[in-house]
Amino acid sequence: MEINYRAATNADIAALARLRSEGWGEAQYWMPRITGYLDGTRHPQKALAPRVAFVAMKDDEIIGFIAGHLTTRLDCDGELEWIDVTSKHRRKGIASELVRLLAKWFEEKGARKVCVDPGNEAARKFYASMGAENLDQHWMYWRDISHLSHSL
Template structure:
């Protein structure tokens, strides 16, 4: 498994992964391209942002995105994380989270929030197993995400 920063040529694969849960490839191609280029900004997002992919024999099987943010007095926000269903439950999402955590820590961003559908038990459990705590109905937070890599 290889973990690396995203290239613009990866966007169609990322859009395909996102569209497996919701929306069309075209919708996600536009969203992801705009996010990478800084033209589409989540509320309270600050310019520094990054995306990492997980690939297996050069096939993209997962990705994670995050940015600095002032939402809820946090330092950053995990925007998206997706892993192809065939590769789920193999530690890939946790490894992607650690890769993003290193970036956040390098940006001096420790308090990180993430939006998760309260009805998405899989997402809720993933974040809680990775030491996030409930902030509100839709939001979880790491008071110090650095604990994931220290």
């Protein structure tokens, strides 16, 4: 199975909303949030410009995506906002590769300390397997996410 990765574009927003809605509500809910996030009109708490999203593609289908931005939240430099992979493509290394791509972007922007809200226990275990530590009872973080980008 060949997977290609690239930066997300505005043409991808509907597919990202559908993918996000697999586990988190309705696509109609996500359309304006993803659009606003990418165009900079929706601001997560303490978010800074710039922000980015990457997609994982199999053939012409988006099967995963990740989004992140610079931040001052929790004394961090960056925040992983969203990551999703279609259920049938999980546990194949796609999410790990998406995290590595985002880590490389953070490194290029000078962001080392990166936080993430895991949202559930499966995500918490995944981030821990990628080297994230508990920041508090709710949040996790990488002290220096740049080490992940070197495995690309």
